[in-house]
Amino acid sequence: MPIGTHGEDTAAARDERAAAGLRAENWGWRHAGRSSWALRGLDLVIEPGERVLLLGASGAGKSTLMHAFAGVLGGADEGEEEGELLVGGRRPEETRGRVGLVLQDPDSQIVLARVGDDVAFGCENLGVPRDEIWPRVGKALAEVGLDLALDRPTSALSGGQKQRVALAGVIAMRPDVVLLDEPTANLDPAGVVEVRDAVAGVVRASNATFVVIEHRVDVWLDVVDRVIVLEPGGGVLADGDPATVLRERGEELAAGGVWVPGADPLGGGPARERPVLERAVTHPLLLEAAALAVERVPGTVVADCIDVRVRAGEATAVTGPNGAGKSTLALTLAGLIPRAGGTLVATPELSGVDPADGVPPRPRLLRLGRWRHDVTPAADPARWTSRALLTRIGTVFQDPEHQFVSGSVRGELEVSLRALRLPPEEIAERVADVAGRLRLEELLDANPYTLSGGEKRRLSVASALVARPRILVLDEPTFGQDSRTWAELVRLLGEQLDRGTAVVAVTHDRAFIEALADQVLEVGGS
Amino acid sequence: MSILTPIRGTARIYTVNPVAKLAAALLLSGFLIVTIDWVSAAVALVLESLLFANAGLDGRAFFRRTAAIWIAAPLAGLTTLLYGVQDGRTYVELWLIHISDGSIVLAIATVLRILAIGLPAVVLFATIDPTDLADGLAQVWHLPSRFVLGALAGLRLISLFLDDWRQLELARRARGLGDTGRVRRFAGQAFALLVLSLRRGSKLATAMEARGFGGSITRTWARESVFGSREWLLVAIGASIGAIALATSIATGAVRFVVG
Numbered sequence: 001m002p003i004g005t006h007g008e009d010t011a012a013a014r015d016e017r018a019a020a021g022l023r024a025e026n027w028g029w030r031h032a033g034r035s036s037w038a039l040r041g042l043d044l045v046i047e048p049g050e051r052v053l054l055l056g057a058s059g060a061g062k063s064t065l066m067h068a069f070a071g072v073l074g075g076a077d078e079g080e081e082e083g084e085l086l087v088g089g090r091r092p093e094e095t096r097g098r099v100g101l102v103l104q105d106p107d108s109q110i111v112l113a114r115v116g117d118d119v120a121f122g123c124e125n126l127g128v129p130r131d132e133i134w135p136r137v138g139k140a141l142a143e144v145g146l147d148l149a150l151d152r153p154t155s156a157l158s159g160g161q162k163q164r165v166a167l168a169g170v171i172a173m174r175p176d177v178v179l180l181d182e183p184t185a186n187l188d189p190a191g192v193v194e195v196r197d198a199v200a201g202v203v204r205a206s207n208a209t210f211v212v213i214e215h216r217v218d219v220w221l222d223v224v225d226r227v228i229v230l231e232p233g234g235g236v237l238a239d240g241d242p243a244t245v246l247r248e249r250g251e252e253l254a255a256g257g258v259w260v261p262g263a264d265p266l267g268g269g270p271a272r273e274r275p276v277l278e279r280a281v282t283h284p285l286l287l288e289a290a291a292l293a294v295e296r297v298p299g300t301v302v303a304d305c306i307d308v309r310v311r312a313g314e315a316t317a318v319t320g321p322n323g324a325g326k327s328t329l330a331l332t333l334a335g336l337i338p339r340a341g342g343t344l345v346a347t348p349e350l351s352g353v354d355p356a357d358g359v360p361p362r363p364r365l366l367r368l369g370r371w372r373h374d375v376t377p378a379a380d381p382a383r384w385t386s387r388a389l390l391t392r393i394g395t396v397f398q399d400p401e402h403q404f405v406s407g408s409v410r411g412e413l414e415v416s417l418r419a420l421r422l423p424p425e426e427i428a429e430r431v432a433d434v435a436g437r438l439r440l441e442e443l444l445d446a447n448p449y450t451l452s453g454g455e456k457r458r459l460s461v462a463s464a465l466v467a468r469p470r471i472l473v474l475d476e477p478t479f480g481q482d483s484r485t486w487a488e489l490v491r492l493l494g495e496q497l498d499r500g501t502a503v504v505a506v507t508h509d510r511a512f513i514e515a516l517a518d519q520v521l522e523v524g525g526s
Numbered sequence: 527m528s529i530l531t532p533i534r535g536t537a538r539i540y541t542v543n544p545v546a547k548l549a550a551a552l553l554l555s556g557f558l559i560v561t562i563d564w565v566s567a568a569v570a571l572v573l574e575s576l577l578f579a580n581a582g583l584d585g586r587a588f589f590r591r592t593a594a595i596w597i598a599a600p601l602a603g604l605t606t607l608l609y610g611v612q613d614g615r616t617y618v619e620l621w622l623i624h625i626s627d628g629s630i631v632l633a634i635a636t637v638l639r640i641l642a643i644g645l646p647a648v649v650l651f652a653t654i655d656p657t658d659l660a661d662g663l664a665q666v667w668h669l670p671s672r673f674v675l676g677a678l679a680g681l682r683l684i685s686l687f688l689d690d691w692r693q694l695e696l697a698r699r700a701r702g703l704g705d706t707g708r709v710r711r712f713a714g715q716a717f718a719l720l721v722l723s724l725r726r727g728s729k730l731a732t733a734m735e736a737r738g739f740g741g742s743i744t745r746t747w748a749r750e751s752v753f754g755s756r757e758w759l760l761v762a763i764g765a766s767i768g769a770i771a772l773a774t775s776i777a778t779g780a781v782r783f784v785v786g
Contacts, residue, residue, distance in 0.1 A: 072735045097738035107686055108726055109733035111679050113657055120748035125738035133748045155685060169737060296692075336696040386704025395700040401722060402690065403697040405714065419702030449721065467702070 019048035019209045020088030020098065020176035022069055027083035028234060029064055029073065038064040040234040042083070046226075048176075051203055051210040053220050053242065056230035057256040058452045058482055062213045065230070066181045068092060069211075070101035088176060097126045100170030104182040104480075106162035111169075115141070115157075116150025118165055122173040133172075140172035141165075143205055144198040158322055160191030164198045171202055178202070180212040184219065185453075185480030188322060188508045192219060199223060215482045217246070217253075218261040229253065257454075257482030265487035271494035271515040283311040286350040286471055286502055287333065287381070287393075293341035294325055294332040301340045302328050303523050310471060312349075315493070315503040317517035324524025326506045327398065327475050333504055334395040334473040335381025345379045350392055350470055353378035390416050394464035398475040398506075400456040401449065409435075409451075409459055410444040416467040430466050437492065438462045454485035461489065471502040478509045490515050538756070539582040540653050545662035546757035547650040550764030555643045557768025563782045564631065566775035567638035573767045574646050581649045591652045595644040603637035642771075646764075656681055658751070665751040672740060679734060683726055690722050691715070 028040035039061035046052055056062050067073045068085055071092035087095045100122070103109050112118040119137045128136070141148065144164040148157075154165060163183055170178060180199065184192040200223045203210055214220055217227075227245040229238040238249040246253070246260060254263040293304035303325030310316060310333070318326050331337050332344065377383045381393060397403045406412045413434060417427040435441045438458045443451065448459060457477065464472060472493075478486050493503055493516055507513060513520060558570055583591065606629060613628020660678040663669045694715050698704050703711065734740070775781040 067732070070736050072732050096735070096741050097743070099736075101733075101736035103729070103733055103736075105729060108729035110682070111730070111734055111737070111739075113655075113682055117657055117748065121734075121739070122737035124746050124748050125741060125743065127743040127746050130746055130748060130750065133746070137748075155682075166733075173738065331696060334700065336699055386699045387702050389700065389704075390702040395697075397693065397697055397700075399693070401725075402693040403701060405698065405701055405703060405718065416702040419705075449725070463701070 019207050020095070021048040022046040022177065022209065022211070023084075023086040023089075024065070025084045025086075027068075027081075027085050029061070029068060029079055029081055031064075031079045032077065034079075037233065039230075040082070042230075042234045042236070044228065044236060046209060046211065046228075048088075048209055049207050050226055051224045052212070052226045052228055053217065053224040054211055054213045054228050054230065055215075055217070055253060055258050056237070057232055057258075058454050058485075060230045060232045061234070062230055063181050066101065066179045066211070066213060069177070070099045070179055071096040072101065095176075097122070097173060098175055099177040099179060100173055100175035101179045101181065102163065102166050102170055102183050104185045106159045106166070106186060109166045110154045110157075110162055113153060113155070114150065115146075115148050115152045115154055115165055118154055119169045119172050122169050126173055136172045136174070137168075140168040143171060143202050144168045145194075145201060146198075158191065159187045160194035163187065163191070163195045167195070167198055167202065171206065175208055177209045177211070178206075180210070180214075182213050182215075182480065184214065184216070189510075190322075192216075196220065196223065215257065215480075216259045217242075218259065221261070229258075254483060257484035259483045263483070265483040265511075266490060266515065267487075271490045273494070273498045283313045283500075284349045285347050286310050286312055287344070287346050289333065289342065289344045291342035292329075292332070292339055292344055294328045294337075295340035296328045296331075296337065298340075304341065306342070306521070306523065308333075308519075308521050310502045310504060312470065312502050313497055313500045314518040315497055315505065315516045317513045317520045318504065318506045318523060319508065319513070319520060320523035326523050329523060330473050330475050330504065330506045331395070332382070334393050334471075335384055335389050336395060338382040344381065346381050346392070347379075351378050351384075387419050390420060390467040391469055393471045393473060394467060394469035396460050396464050396472070396474040396477060398479065400460035403460055403463070404448040407447055408444065409440055409446050409448055412448055412459055412463045413440075413444075413466050416463065420467065434462045434466045438488070454481055457481060457485060458488065461492065465492075465496070469501070471504065472496060474503070474505040474507075476506055476508070478507065478512050486512075539580065542760055543662050543666065543751060543753050543757045544654040544659035545666045545751070545753065546760045547654055548659070548662075550760045551647040551650050552764075553761065554646055554764040554768045557765075557772045558639060558643050559784065561772065561775060561781050561783055562632070562635055562639065563775050563780040564635035564638055565778050565780035566771040567635060567642045569774045570642040570767055570771035571638055571645075573770065574642065577763070578645070578649060582653050583649060587652070588649065592645055592648050595641065595648060599637045599640040599644070602640055603633045606636045607633035658749070661747060661749050661751040662753075665747055666753045671745050675734075675739070679730055680727065683723065683730065686726060687719060687723055691719055694718050694722075 022044070024042045024044040027042045028037050030037045042065070054062055064073070069087060069092055073079070085092055087099055092099065110118055111121050116137055119140055120133050123133045123136055137150070144167050146161065146164050146168065154162065157165065167183070183199070184195050187195060196219050199212070203223055212220055212224065221242055224242060227238070227240065227242045228236060229245065229249065231237040238245050250260045250263060254260040254265070287310040289306055289308045292306040293301045294306070295301045306329060308316060318329060320326050328337070332339050381389065384392070404412060405415055410431065413431045414427055417430060435444060438461065440455070440459060440462060443455060448456065451459060461474070461477065477489055481489065490512060497503055497516065503516065505512070554570070558566060578588065589596070607625060608623045608629070610629030610632045612624045612626045614626055616624055616626040618625040656678055660674045664671045664674045698711060698715060
């Protein structure tokens with residue numbers, strides 16, 4: 001495995017690009033202001049040129065370790081360090097630029113506005129002469145399989161393309177070590193494959209050391225030749241070639257949230273009590289869209305001719321290619337943005353208003369010119385008050401951080417209940433109930449922003465469920481989640497469905513659809 | 527296309543170094559702020575309007591970009607007309623309002639001056655690409671690269687903040703907070719955006735650091751920022767328009783220096 005497997009000719013052409021090894025000796029790190037160590041007592045040796053998949057449960061300190069090896073963990077004011085960390089025998093701060101790091105969030109690692117400039121950015125910082133930069137940029141883009149004009153605006157790229165631009169920027173620096181911190185967590189399945197293939201290509205063409213963190217083992221199995229499993233809090237749980245580690249530790253890993261190939265996160269059980277066929281027509285209709293057109297920016301319709309019926313106790317999966325308007329459709333169905341055309345009608349079952357009454361309950365909401373169709377205000381979710389919406393349709397946003405409105409987990413859960421003006425005893429009771437079911441009890445006083453990705457997702461679902469809406473709308477609820485959080489989410493939604501809540505989920509996740517969906521609504525594309 | 531993004535095209539002006547555009551606009555306004563008479567402003571405006579055709583903007587883009595100035599100039603003129611210095615014959619007098627010969631002349635001068643300084647600035651800046659400007663500031667004017675590139679990368683986050691703001695608004699409605707007073711909601715939302723933007727900013731800083739930014743190595747520049755004859759020509763045009771305008775106003779005796 002280590003060094004020199006690619007022949008002498010290429011090695012010679014790469015002159016100084018000898019891969020560097022990574023070494024941790026009794027290493028530990030505690031973030032400033034935290035009482036517990038993110039990692040402690042870690043001993044680890046990665047040989048030059050090895051391709052490693054680094055696994056471990058959420059909160060095992062994998063990202064911290066990657067940042068530390070890349071030399072971007074910060075100085076003494078960011079946290080406390082013990083033991084020693086070495087890259088090619090030197091401290092990471094001294095080797096910055098020799099270690100390339102690709103991060104999880106595509107939007108936060110594009111630096112410049114044009115593709116070519118962004119890829120060149122790292123080379124510039126390393127003082128590479130101008131004549132040499134542009135050939136490197138072209139080569140790096142070719143290696144990650146991107147055939148884009150150099151002046152293409154980076155803002156026009158898809159998530160997968162952005163990640164590949166970031167990867168190209170890293171390999172153009174000709175690093176000795178390439179670290180990938182969940183590079184596909186924020187991508188749809190097509191983007192995941194795109195980035196994986198790009199990495200595989202780069203790995204073949206380079207003799208650098210590679211380390212990737214990811215929950216989804218199957219994606220990376222063919223690319224890596226060693227798997228290391230970190231223990232929460234430090235230490236190595238398992239280490240070896242992928243097949244052996246998965247055979248011997250597969251069950252343990254699966255229980256810890258790793259997506260082990262062949263393991264069913266639901267443990268073979270169904271997500272829902274009642275089989276799909278038994279439900280069907282007897283369930284009351286809650287929301288009906290006919291020839292619905294949706295828009296985010298007024299005047300720019302992103303999807304139209306949508307017909308869908310949302311029934312109590314049924315799950316609707318909304319799928320389709322990127323940019324097809326799925327999220328906009330979800331926000332429209334959720335009553336958050338006005339529709340662009342067609343009809344979207346809430347039944348009296350959902351709104352609790354008998355149409356025979358005939359009197360629009362809140363005529364003052366009428367803004368002239370805004371509502372174009374003959375749906376009465378009571379039947380149009382976009383015209384309900386925010387408070388009325390709470391118990392009818394709950395929404396879970398794609399990015400949980402967008403929906404945080406409070407400084408503590410408890411506060412997040414109480415917000416909507418306060419808006420509903422429930423008595424304090426009932427608020428306390430409901431918060432305790434939902435926190436218990438979603439494993440949030442220990443975190444009630446924590447700041448939502450400090451939670452892990454899985455915890456944030458659970459909180460965002462809990463804060464919508466606590467108001468007990470009849471319909472729950474979710475936008476990509478399983479993106480980037482480990483298998484444990486995934487299974488919890490699926491079971492929880494199954495439970496909600498069994499209780500008669502309708503679920504509408506925008507998702508690319510096949511397994512999620514198979515486990516829950518009664519109907520699939522394809523938006524855009526063919 | 528947003529008002530923030532640069533206009534692209536093939537006309538010559540697009541490839542002129544942004545630093546030269548900045549310098550030309552600064553020099554021109556430098557001449558025009560020493561006096562507040564109408565002659566200099568009118569001369570400058572006439573000379574400028576001969577050049578707007580070469581500014582790389584079509585008529586629609588020109589008026590769309592400069593709309594704010596066309597609105598601001600008459601408003602400032604009106605204010606000056608009503609409240610400006612009283613001089614010569616007075617036509618209308620009402621409490622604090624005086625319309626006199628003096629205020630009429632000053633109002634015309636104000637309108638012309640805002641147009642003469644504002645229009646060329648907006649038109650020149652409209653075709654500036656922020657990346658090219660950063661290159662110019664760092665390479666031609668030798669401003670610190672850390673500062674210039676930090677600002678440039680931060681600029682790119684603005685469009686993300688606009689999306690965030692929209693999402694936050696919808697989220698508040700979904701969470702039952704959409705019915706409270708506008709002011710309170712705005713304050714809460716602004717705070718949430720601040721938190722999000724700090725987090726985005728620090729993630730971006732980490733990503734930049736991971737690519738060797740801010741290290742001890744002397745940085746190279748992938749794009750050479752050239753300051754040649756075309757750039758000097760543009761600077762000279764800016765300076766000459768200002769100088770001719772000022773000279774004309776001195777020669778005609780219309781000049782009214784702001785200081786002294």
